[in-house]
Amino acid sequence: MRYAVLGTGIVGRTIAAKVASLGHEVVIGTRDPKATLARTEPDGYGNPPFAQWLALHDRIRLEAFADAASWGETVVNTTAGAGSLQALEAAGATNLAGKVLIDIANPLDFSQGMPPSLKPVNTDSLGEQIQRAFPDSRVVKTLNTMNSQIMVDPTRVPGDHSVFVSGDDPGAKQAVTDLLVSFGWPESSVLDLGDISTARGAEMLLPIWLRLWGSLGHADFNFHVAGA
Amino acid sequence: MRYAVLGTGIVGRTIAAKVASLGHEVVIGTRDPKATLARTEPDGYGNPPFAQWLALHDRIRLEAFADAASWGETVVNTTAGAGSLQALEAAGATNLAGKVLIDIANPLDFSQGMPPSLKPVNTDSLGEQIQRAFPDSRVVKTLNTMNSQIMVDPTRVPGDHSVFVSGDDPGAKQAVTDLLVSFGWPESSVLDLGDISTARGAEMLLPIWLRLWGSLGHADFNFHVAGA
Numbered sequence: 496m497r498y499a500v501l502g503t504g505i506v507g508r509t510i511a512a513k514v515a516s517l518g519h520e521v522v523i524g525t526r527d528p529k530a531t532l533a534r535t536e537p538d539g540y541g542n543p544p545f546a547q548w549l550a551l552h553d554r555i556r557l558e559a560f561a562d563a564a565s566w567g568e569t570v571v572n573t574t575a576g577a578g579s580l581q582a583l584e585a586a587g588a589t590n591l592a593g594k595v596l597i598d599i600a601n602p603l604d605f606s607q608g609m610p611p612s613l614k615p616v617n618t619d620s621l622g623e624q625i626q627r628a629f630p631d632s633r634v635v636k637t638l639n640t641m642n643s644q645i646m647v648d649p650t651r652v653p654g655d656h657s658v659f660v661s662g663d664d665p666g667a668k669q670a671v672t673d674l675l676v677s678f679g680w681p682e683s684s685v686l687d688l689g690d691i692s693t694a695r696g697a698e699m700l701l702p703i704w705l706r707l708w709g710s711l712g713h714a715d716f717n718f719h720v721a722g723a
Numbered sequence: 724m725r726y727a728v729l730g731t732g733i734v735g736r737t738i739a740a741k742v743a744s745l746g747h748e749v750v751i752g753t754r755d756p757k758a759t760l761a762r763t764e765p766d767g768y769g770n771p772p773f774a775q776w777l778a779l780h781d782r783i784r785l786e787a788f789a790d791a792a793s794w795g796e797t798v799v800n801t802t803a804g805a806g807s808l809q810a811l812e813a814a815g816a817t818n819l820a821g822k823v824l825i826d827i828a829n830p831l832d833f834s835q836g837m838p839p840s841l842k843p844v845n846t847d848s849l850g851e852q853i854q855r856a857f858p859d860s861r862v863v864k865t866l867n868t869m870n871s872q873i874m875v876d877p878t879r880v881p882g883d884h885s886v887f888v889s890g891d892d893p894g895a896k897q898a899v900t901d902l903l904v905s906f907g908w909p910e911s912s913v914l915d916l917g918d919i920s921t922a923r924g925a926e927m928l929l930p931i932w933l934r935l936w937g938s939l940g941h942a943d944f945n946f947h948v949a950g951a
């Protein structure tokens with residue numbers, strides 16, 4: 496399978512490396528590949544410059560959003576939530592049409608102070624916005640409720656814990672579930688919340704996630720639905 | 724200890740019965756006791772009329788909000804979130820002053836369609852609204868993230884699962900933790916999220932709770948923070 500992973504941050508890198516390690520072909524998409532590769536400073540979260548990371552992953556290529564999306568059979572959105580719609584517009588509706596579009600982004604809003612709040616929230620979600628903006632794509636919201644290292648290695652957290660999927664297309668949710676199982680998730684840990692409007696609930700886990708991160712002092716935790 | 728439980732719905736009844744069974748004195752508060760006792764129909768959730776329930780719990784009395792709050796040493800808000808501030812106004816700021824005020828309510832907003840959304844949300848919470856409106860009370864948000872039967876009998880859900888506390892007063896949070904332990908919660912399952920603004924995160928669990936209730940088909944589940 497050919498995966499286009501949109502976004503060069505830690506989530507994009509982690510997903511891309513995992514998918515490549517499973518034998519898939521991977522292209523990472525970015526707005527301006529030359530600008531991304533020219534950066535020599537760590538990003539805002541202290542991650543090493545992208546070019547340095549890419550040099551260690553010679554099976555992964557970097558291309559512009561549209562080239563990556565056009566080439567990929569499945570597209571993964573790992574861009575920052577506030578810029579996701581713009582990034583997907585740059586990827587192009589025709590390049591996304593008919594494809595499974597896995598949305599891992601969270602619509603964090605830093606304009607109301609710290610910790611960030613969400614925008615949209617409550618009566619809408621980023622997952623729904625993306626599905627509305629790209630009605631020919633098969634959007635599945637998933638994996639946005641945990642640290643990126645846990646996404647691709649659920650054994651980092653002891654015991655059972657959950658990953659949610661939301662989407663309108665049952666076939667797309669099954670394909671994403673299969674991908675999650677290939678990442679190491681027990682199928683019983685994948686909880687189908689329902690249609691894409693259930694992405695509201697998954698995105699609204701972020702505020703308590705951020706507070707738990709603060710109170711626990713680490714990010715190696717995840718939500719489990721006990722009794723599910 | 725004397726507990727005033729404000730609200731005659733299923734949460735208030737469940738908490739009142741549990742607290743009474745532990746040997747505490749309990750008064751339930753309502754807007755108009757005569758009107759509450761005069762009802763002969765089940766409530767909107769199909770629970771039997773309050774008078775019928777009260778007849779089975781002869782150690783529990785029913786009084787007006789202000790009388791209950793004045794008498795109680797600890798006050799528990801189990802009223803519907805949309806009416807909580809009004810109910811607490813009726814209880815009276817002076818009757819609540821200095822006391823631990825346990826807030827279990829969720830600010831469900833049914834005006835935007837089903838499933839309900841939240842109001843306030845995201846940059847505010849009902850817990851914070853109550854603390855601001857009653858600055859001399861020691862508000863602790865807790866237990867709002869699960870079905871009422873689990874609140875007082877955590878063994879209904881297999882395995883470890885979590886209950887959150889949010890509040891500005893460490894002594895009040897410890898008192899609430901002690902009460903939760905007396906309900907059967909292991910102290911290690913009580914997660915202190917931080918100050919009362921962390922009630923935003925606890926309240927924002929409701930949307931995914933409601934969707935899980937729908938997709939699982941039962942309410943005997945609870946959130947667990949694995950790896951905490």
